[in-house]
Amino acid sequence: MLDSVEVTSRVGEILNDHKGMEGSLLPILHAIQAEFGYVPQAALPIIAQDLNLSKAEVHGVMSFYHDFRENPAGQHVLKLCRAEACKSMGADRVADHAQRALGIEWHETTKDGKVTLEPIFCLGLCACAPAAMVDGKIIGRVDEAKLDSIIGGLK
């Protein structure tokens, strides 16, 4: 885990970068997550103090949005689209296959810490469904075979 001195100094720098910005909390949380891979609890009171908010308010914002993590994810994050257009092309089947292959459910990480599986609702790849995102890289027309090669590449 990160030590609190490191968090404090880096969060301080990020807060400085966002001075004077209107409605800066989301950009700040994005920057912190980009830095640490998640939003460390230790960052919340520092942000709150800087923006003149309560820690509860910052926590409330952070926890409202699906993107922000309280804990680090696995080494790789596999996101599979669950929305209608992907469902029409077999996304449920592909998701079942992924859960079996990885031995985990949605929002879980494999025991070796390698892969976190998350649902996502629409990547805008609805005319080449089903869609996936692996560590930020987008992939269309994902079937079981393609998924196996994706998972194989992550292990």
Added chain:
Amino acid sequence: MKIYLPLDSAAVALGADEIAGAIRAQRPDVTIIRNGSRGMVWLEPLVEVETPAGRMAFGPMTLEDVPALFGDLAQHPKYLGLTEELPWMKAQTRLTFARVGVIDPLSLASYRAHGGLSGLERALGMSQPDMVAEVTNSGLRGRGGAGFPTGIKWKTVSETKADRKYIVCNADEGDSATFADRMLMEGDPFTLIEGMVIAGLACGATKGFVYIRSEYPIAIEVMQKAVIIARAEGILGASVLGRGPAFDMEIRVGAGAYVCGEETSLLNSLEGKRGIVRAKPPLPALQGFMGRPTVVNNVISLASVPVIFEKGADHYKNFGLGRSRGTIPLQIAGNVKYGGLYEIAFGLTLGEIVDKIGGGTASGRPVKAVQVGGPLGAYFPRSLFDTPFGYEEFAGKDGLIGHAGLTIFDDTADMLDMARFAMEFCAIESCGKCTPCRIGAVRGVETIDRIKRGDAAAMPILADLCNTMKSGSLCALGGFTPYPVMSAVTHFPDDFQTQKEAAE
């Protein structure tokens, strides 16, 4: 040799970056322009080679098809002919998407050469009321889904006195089957910037925000680069093009909350708050971002503004039917043979779109249902395929056109499962403000599960619950989730009876 290869997400998701790498490896002397997509997603990655006769299309390209690009083009296994002559391209009326797929998205010179900035040039010579009137006269209605007349929003903001006003572009395109905003931002970002600058001039706003969902990394990157270029070239800054007032803008990134596509949630999110829906009134046009008068428009609405100013309101208004004026970028998606983006005047029937343009299903099985307007839109059966594509026409059939996304399903789709998914999605994404949405969606899932188990008594409860959600929710998430649910029940009753009959 000059080759066009899209940087569009759909092309990249189907291997465009790998094709670009292979071309570079084999022929480092070739110029590769990463353009937007032409919208023919079934042909992506689509390579275009510039020839004296015009741009020749090849697709869908695989790595094995790359070497043949450097031989006799007419003999290439993926040869399609001139892009502009392809039937899909020829039959469209591309006004908003005229430049998407044609130009280099980040070349301002290329943008200008294709008519870019002529709308803004004209706007700079007009008074604020004249600019607003131009938009009103064009008949443009909000393309995000609600279909509210854009000119009326602009007029309210323009006539309201305040120390600061804002233009907010809603690029939180979360509806499944929609990708027009993404394609526009990736393929022609300056059009959106130009539209926002014109909105700023017309309304007296000096600051703009584009709120893009985090699920669109390529669109975010292209827009950020385009804003930097526009600022360096004087389109944005202390004086628009050196002649106008100040206008500048920022790109903001969402954080995975679907409800932030609703304008008041979006404003809260932009202010750094939880994306909770606000009650209206006050309208955002009077008290929006930071309590100031704010225009909140969808990407396609704002991106349609430059062409309206370039060619005139009448030119735009002359397309369409009834009170649905101009063109609409149809997004044909799901289980479809020819999926993609197709811009056309309002008025085609649903059947023409699905069967003729889309070519039916990808699986080759019969079309069972089409969901029009995203996750909050109704499921249409074949018997309603004669419905013309227009706001009032779809409302008249208890549906909506929304952001003009169409998801096609073949006969293997289980409509009870789709209705359950609509409730489940609403439960996951509800902001929590309105009880009928927050609790109702959870109860909706349970009620549909009861129906699935054969409990006939649950049917009237579901209808009653939908009614409560419809009239008791502030925004379209809780208010419109009943559309997919009740349309599935109404049009596909067999899918809601099988279990019961089996039990009997």
